[in-house]
Amino acid sequence: MKPTDISTPDHFHRVVDCQWACPAHTPVPQYIGLIAEGRYAEAYMVNWEANVFPGILGRTCDRPCEPACRRARVEKEPVAICRLKRVAADHKGDIAGYLPERTTKTNDKRIALVGGGPASLTVARDLAPLGYQCTIFDGDPKAGGMMRTRIPHFRVPEHVIDEETGYVLDLGVAFRGGTRIDSMKTLLAEGWDAVFVGAGAPHGQDLALPGRNEAHANIHIGVEWLASIWFKHVTRIGKRVVVIGGGNTAIDCARSARRLGGEDVRMVVRSRFGDMKALAWEKDDVQREGVVICNDLVPREITHDNGRLTGVNFEPVTSVFENGKRTLVSAGPCNISPAMTW
Template sequence: MSENQSITRSFARPVSGDDNLRPPCEVACPIHTDAQRYVQLVAEGRPAEALVVIRETNPLPQVIGRICAHPCEEQCRRGQVDEAIAICNLKRVAADGVKAAGLADTPPQPDYATGKRVAIIGSGPSGLAAAHDLALLGIRSVIFEKQPQAGGFLRTGILEYRLPKAILDEDIDYITAMGVEFRTGVAVGSDIGFDELAEEYDAVLIAVGLSLSRSLPIEGVDLEGVLLAVPFLEDVNAGRDPGIGREIIVIGGGNVAIDVARSARRVSGGKVTMVCLEADYEMPAHDWEIRDAREEGIEIICSQGPNRIIGGERVEGLELKKCESVFDEQGRFAPSFCETELQTVTGDTVIIAIGQMSDMSFIPEAGPRLDERGLLVFDWHRRATTMDGVFASGEVVTGPGAAVNALAGGKRAAISIARYLGLDVDYPAEPEAIGELPQHVRDYQVSQAPRRRMPARDGAERIKDFEEVELGLAEVDGRCEAARCLLCGSGARYSQLKCVSCLTCVRVCPYGAPWADKDGLGGIDPAVCQACGICYTQCPARAIDLVVRSEADITSEIEAALADGGALEFGCWFPQTRVAPDAAAVMLPCTARLSPGLLLKALEAGADKVYVAVCSEDDDGRFITGHRQTRAAVDEARAVLEEIEMDPELIQLSVVGEKKCAGGAAR
């Protein structure tokens, strides 16, 4: 019994180095983008490399960098300290940085050696993602799109002020340049039969999204001035007159309803009121979308359901009844109303934005089976329909969701199709996230640093046109924002084989991440580790290294930086005043991870002077003991120089005066 307990204890403790735990942002991302890595590269001012990382999983980086629902940010552990990293905005910073600097972002040229061809119906995010990933696997896709231009709901449903068409075009052009063929203005079902596609192509992917608006079975719905969300958005996006008045009532509380309201505000220049069943805190639209709408003067009336639309020929108003609850005890949508508590909102236009559905009319009798509700019968694991070689992905099978979820579906469908076509590819393993920040760390041990706000045009100004609302973070703000990343799970890695159980790490870690028991077994809890590097600099047996900026990484960077000799500056990622602007630079998450050995290594590698830029003792840099640790390393290295009769001034410690990023370490 006692032995069993002992074994359980040993194995239950977290050990870094033998695990594959990933940062929660990456795990939360439906396409598992390595957000931490690209955020770091942005912090370092390396946008081109950041974009390469983004492109590893994301075929629409510019689009997603603007409109993503960013579930990553909800899980970001920085949010447990102050506010989540602006991961989505940083994606845009990377792409904008590449464009601003004129750096290369060249589409790969896939070798279509398989000779296989896939028909994809729908050019929204899911279809585009599938085509992109199939291309990388050597399978050529032809995308059929009934609208005159590709993009699906990204083009017809999302307005210029959130996603400029030129940006969407650039992302689609990239995929086109990879050899994906688009047949726009071709409606499957009327212009070309589904059967023909199934016959002609090796596989078919249905990615048609939700192109039809749901309406309401209420009195007055047929009056002039009652519109549905999807055609309204299509009209506005195409530059056509949607036929609205100056007093618009939008029914619905989701993201599409917000888009409808904001567009109506711009088109009409008049009053826009949203009405939804949900209470303020229950609204399905994202908080930031609701905020944006309110900034633009849109009134939102919550907890009210439409009773009837009032009017003679044209709409004159909407009668509302109080909604007492939206969901039943099981959490299912089952609104209950107080039929006697009525009120009226006046208006000349009502736009119904309560949900969407797929148009499956193109599916023939002998095609994939639909259930009694008209939905595709579907194998979730393989993204396969009931018809051999016909797959489906995106909102047509998931229902409404974020674009990034549609990408994920398309990517999985691409793998399924490739497997169906005989390729030896596997679905990627689902990553597992490291644990939450312990209370003592989040409360006292991580420096507070405010999130950089996305600059946006003023609400009153932006409703005058359809120009983009968000202006993009300036480069320096992007770097400061990125440098807030806590590098979750990318800190110390520990080798049990090399460890001499000396307890040094246990004693020096300011966060309490390392542990050891009486048997000398130990580990470093990745959920606690803040990647400061102090244990790494102090470990006498070299049993600890760091995942991000390992000893080998830093060494090779030192050597590369000093290829032509000269001076070298060590600094941190926070963009700050360089102490030796002419020196080559090696930038680290914090100078706390400089050991005396690394400083000597720089001299050995040919540096004629080594500068170390450290934060002042007052703000103590990124980590609790950052300043002291850096100073100790410099002092020790200088003492070595003195002993060997070299000038200790060859290593200079300079306290950085002006720091462009506010926020010091919590004590």
């Protein structure tokens, strides 16, 4: 029998379920072991090599690793892998000695990176130590992309974003904030050796409902509304707010609405409470802040009075599962009114 080949990470990916489930294939057992020994800086660097932004991910990751955790086979809950990532980030201390040194030699290759979010920052992190001259262009004034402008700061403090984007920029990466790239032809004419486009997907999903266009003044798309808060275009909200959706963005919108003056804030979700996309601790947090979660309701119509939003009509549904696939079955009409008043 041939000896086990451990020369590549593939072996460990296949036998360590949590590591295989992680999109970045972060060596989970390795950094948890380092944390157990109190070696937080080294644990942080294991994460930094794999996923670049441990302090941010430790607060925001959807944690696909945890449902795969084998500990859940013998105990009620899996290991708190994501929270441990934050533990390493919060207790790491000074890691300057662990980071790559800023290179003094270049290979005379100029790389343009469009977008200042995690994709471009990751590419720059990998290329700058090799001598590539990386320049990041972004329409926003500071690096971070959607990590900075679409995640509320009560979830990720801005100093954490400054710190972790700073690790990349300090490698000699140039950042041109407030510079929006509208023409690839113009950019390519500047003689770059390569161009990486990491512009992201900053637009949320709209709902094509009757009344949507007529009442548009008081209806907002989640991620775009969160960006408006960061840019201080939005500083307050009406007392009665309905958030349609049950994911992490919806949770962020509901909690932000409470902070901006919303007194009666409700989340309306088409799935059952246990099937919501939002994480369990996020559902707990939003409920502790006074947000009411209404489940098994599908929006059908937005009502208005000559363009003034008056309510949203919902249809109660029941989730029926067959062969692992969910079907929503109607259970009759419903109305929540007024839905939102800004």
